[in-house]
Amino acid sequence: MVNLSHLGTYQPNPGNDSCIACPLGYECNSTSHAICEPGTISGVGEMTCISCSVGTYQTESGNYTCLPCPLGYECTTSSATICQPGTISSEGEMSCVSCSVGTYQTESGNDTCLPCPLGHECTASSTTVCQPGTISSEGEMSCVTCPEGNPPEALCSSS
Secondary structure, eight states: OOOGGGTTEEOOSTTOOOOEEOOTTEEEOSSOEEEOOTTEEOOTTOSSOEEOOTTEEOOSSSBSOOEEOOTTEEEETTEEEEOOTTEEOOTTOSSOEEOOTTEEOOSSSOSOOEEOOTTEEEETTEEEEOOTTEEOOTTOSSOEEOOTTSSOGGGSOOO
16 A cells, blocks of 8 residues: 655665655655656656646756746757747747748747838848839739839839
8 A cells, every 4th residue: 555645755775764855857656766857847756747737838857847948949858949930930930930921030039020121022031122123012022024114113123
């Protein structure tokens, strides 16, 4: 029969009648304790390590708290990796997502995509000035040939 008052404790020395509380960041059975691996945590007196919840991570062994996945990063329970240009994430998100059509982001580690500017063509991770004789509206991904007289030549790229 298991004595429930001794759960979350261990005693490595046979014959000793006192128990030791399982320490922070460890999992315990009745005779030993083992450190929690990265991506898992435990509190004092806990018998097992538990995985970090969705949106959190822990890179170190033997810990008792998980950290929120920071903005501009994608996370597993045991790591955080910066989002590359053309991708973004908000705090607590587990993965980076590509910028949507008509937007871009040239820097790593961001949470916002920018609208493709007037007179530029864009990919998710870059922006380039339209070639002479072409134009684009804000939020458009590519430049198109300027129609004669519409828009006024002043709006068309000429250099």
